[in-house]
Amino acid sequence: MTHHTRLPSAVLVDGASHLVFPLAPDPSWPAIAEAKGFDLITRVTDRYRCVLRCHACGTKAVVRINVLRDHQPLCHGCIYQRRATAALALGAELIAADAGSRHYGHSRLRCGHVxxxxxxxxxxxAAGGHAIDCEACREIRYGTEARHFGWTLDGPARGRRPGYRSYRHGCGHAQDVSIGNMAWGDASCGACAQNWAGKPSYVYLFKIDLPGLPVVKMGYSARPAKRLRHQLGIARGVRTEILRVMLLSSGNAAVREESACHRAMRERHAHLIVPKPMFGDAINTQGRCDPCQPAIQYLGLGR
Incomplete structure (x- = not known):
């Protein structure tokens, strides 16, 4: 006599086998599923889950019963197809989901890079007619643009500023340059250029006693005294003082150091910043200043 072992029924969903749960679905559920774009196949695993099949693409999915009843179930097959179609419209191929985040995917571009x-x-x-940018090709393009003007692309900007890269001039000097400036050749070597970028310059700190609003101003200039007396447009009756100057090897280096100082002030001492609207045209500058006494105390320049 032959004996047969009866195995429990199962449903294959996305490559995984799910045991059918031996309890009939509620009679109202098939109509609910139909109204939401799915066929109800059966219950699986436990009394809380069921298998739905999408009307649009035929993909099956395991869904919790309360999601079917109270919400709109999502079809991951349709979602993937929509995403793949969007990538295709941009000339790319969606090849895989990202293992680290469900919001990201990996696509192969026309150039072959992923x-x-x-x-x-x-x-x-895809909806707006834009393209997907390729980081690898973009860096190659930056290097090509730089070579037209006697520079080579060295890598990321040393200051990690967005929109900048580190470039090396034909003389061997390396410096950070704006990508946009390099594209037009609007870059001067801080070592060999015979202009402000290559000549020694100063980072300065001025004290300006505006009526009711004494401030200090930091900037850079090849001639700080001229900058203070003639270029800032300060009224004659306003008392001013050069608190400190620091000589640097080039205008390029001065710009870099001044930018780093301003960035540090914004990040660490935003409360010491006096925005342009507070002093208006009293100082001819597009930047901001700092309140005089707190800034002097912070910088250790008190007397």
């Missing part, structure tokens, strides 16, 4: 992008940004780009 990039990681947020699905939503890809879909927005």
């Amino acid at each position: 990039v990681r992008r947020q699905y939503l940004r890809v879909e927005k780009a």
